[in-house]
Amino acid sequence: MSKLGKKPIPIKDTKIRITDDNLVLIKGAKGEFNFELPHNISAEIDEAEQILILTRRGETARRKRMHGTYRSLIANAIIGVTEGFSKTLVFKGVGYKAETQGEKLILNLGYSHQIEYPIPQGIEIKVDVEKIVISGIDKQLVGEVAAKIRELKISDAYKGHGLRYIEEQLKLKPGKAAAKGTEGK
Numbered sequence: 561m562s563k564l565g566k567k568p569i570p571i572k573d574t575k576i577r578i579t580d581d582n583l584v585l586i587k588g589a590k591g592e593f594n595f596e597l598p599h600n601i602s603a604e605i606d607e608a609e610q611i612l613i614l615t616r617r618g619e620t621a622r623r624k625r626m627h628g629t630y631r632s633l634i635a636n637a638i639i640g641v642t643e644g645f646s647k648t649l650v651f652k653g654v655g656y657k658a659e660t661q662g663e664k665l666i667l668n669l670g671y672s673h674q675i676e677y678p679i680p681q682g683i684e685i686k687v688d689v690e691k692i693v694i695s696g697i698d699k700q701l702v703g704e705v706a707a708k709i710r711e712l713k714i715s716d717a718y719k720g721h722g723l724r725y726i727e728e729q730l731k732l733k734p735g736k737a738a739a740k741g742t743e744g745k
Contacts, residue, residue, distance in 0.1 A: 565627030568611035569635045573642050576612060578603050584634060588641025591682075591697045595637065601630055612638075640697035647706035649692040651713070653721035658687045665692070669713040670721070677709060691726070 575587040584595040584603055597603060600617045612634065616627040639645070651658070657668040665677040665685050679685055683705050686693045692709065696702045706725070715722035717733045724730060 563628075565614060565616065565624065565631045567631065568606075568609075568613050569631065569638060571605070571610055571612050571638060574638050576605055576638075578605065586634070586637050586641055588638070588697075590641050590644050593637040593641055593697065595630070595634055597630060598626060601627055603634075636699045637697075640699055644695055644697055645699045645702045646693055646695035647702055648726040649694070649706060649710055649723050650690055650726050651692070651723045652690070652715070653713075656713075656721075658692050660685055660687055665709070667709075667712060669723070671713075675712055677712070680705060692723075 573588060577585045579585070582597040582599065582602065584597060586593045586595070597614075600623050602615050602617070604613050604615070605611075606613060614627060614631050614634070616623050651669070653670055655668060655670060659666050660679070663679050665679055665687075667675040667677065669675060680701065682698055682701060683694060683696045685705075686695070694702055694706045694709070696705075710723045710725070713722040715724045715730055717730075718735055720730050720732055
């Protein structure tokens with residue numbers, strides 16, 4: 561359970577400060593992130609090797625799980641403030657369009673009306689011809705925003721029209737005619 565929590569976190573290109581009340585402050589090129597660690601987990605910085613090590617007080621199953629969870633959250637925060645995270649959605653369909661207007665994403669997804677999605681703080685959305693690129697420093701928030709936008713028009717199983725992740729493989733179902741074997745007659 562605690563194998564992941566014991567792995568050291570590389571902290572190159574970031575400035576990390578740990579306060580007395582177990583608050584971890586992470587600064588990088590793209591922004592800054594704050595984490596409050598629970599009282600049973602502590603963090604230490606090894607300046608010589610440029611790593612951050614998390615340790616736990618106690619050996620209960622819950623503490624072991626939380627040790628690994630906080631290690632992953634801090635590692636993701638370090639990646640976020642140095643490189644950032646992004647998700648790409650592609651859309652397929654007649655008349656499907658997207659554009660940004662200020663702090664809103666305007667989507668035309670085949671409905672009788674436009675959909676306005678407010679862009680949350682800390683998220684940047686870029687719209688290309690057939691792509692929507694969602695990026696930010698918080699991995700969880702980027703994934704959540706991408707999932708909410710994708711939910712607005714999930715790709716259908718027969719023609720594939722709708723929104724989907726760029727790496728998502730969509731297996732199309734055959735229609736009625738193909739199922740009966742009368743296609744092309």
